[in-house]
């Protein structure tokens with residue numbers, strides 16, 4: 001059985017959602033990742049970055065959210081959550097996965113933890129967050145246009161890209177100030193948060209109210 005190292009209301013929810021969508025049995029190990037004293041047995045060995053999510057598999061640990069999502073979809077999806085390897089949509093699947101992690105995620109991390117970049121300098125932290133908000137708006141515009149009438153990034157195929165986006169977009173800190181200007185992204189976010197699997201994850205993470213964006 002998989003073991004998932006996770007922190008409440010964090011990127012761990014993204015891995016949880018894929019595990020739930022695919023009905024995979026797993027043991028969540030929930031702890032405060034920001035407090036070294038609470039790191040559970042095996043965590044530092046499993047991930048030298050000391051971050052969550054970290055998934056322990058029968059073949060060793062996997063970290064990096066996108067790697068975990070793709071691994072689970074490939075191994076257990078049976079055609080769900082990712083296009084088959086000979087499908088023309090496969091290139092776009094990778095494109096959005098990489099974009100969401102290499103372009104959206106840095107801004108998400110800045111919104112939540114500017115102190116990692118400017119420790120002890122609140123003014124610089126505020127300025128960084130503000131500059132990053134501008135980037136976030138631009139990124140949301142790209143994502144909203146990409147989803148279009150979708151309803152998903154890959155048309156009618158719901159994939160781990162949609163999950164990766166929704167689970168980074170659900171926190172208000174990462175949303176543009178006026179969500180109504182991004183109707184496609186908002187519709188996709190709402191549809192995902194309304195799924196039974198997402199409701200279970202939000203409930204477990206005490207974030208049920210986020211289902212009503």
Ligand SMILES: N[C@@H](CCC(=O)N[C@@H](CS)C(=O)NCC(=O)O)C(=O)O
Nearest residue numbers: 010011033050051052053064065066
């Ligand atoms: N690139 C990583 C980032 C994960 C990440 O930053 N997770 C946060 C929780 S949302 C974390 O573990 N933070 C602890 C830390 O950075 O010390 C991924 O996508 O898995």
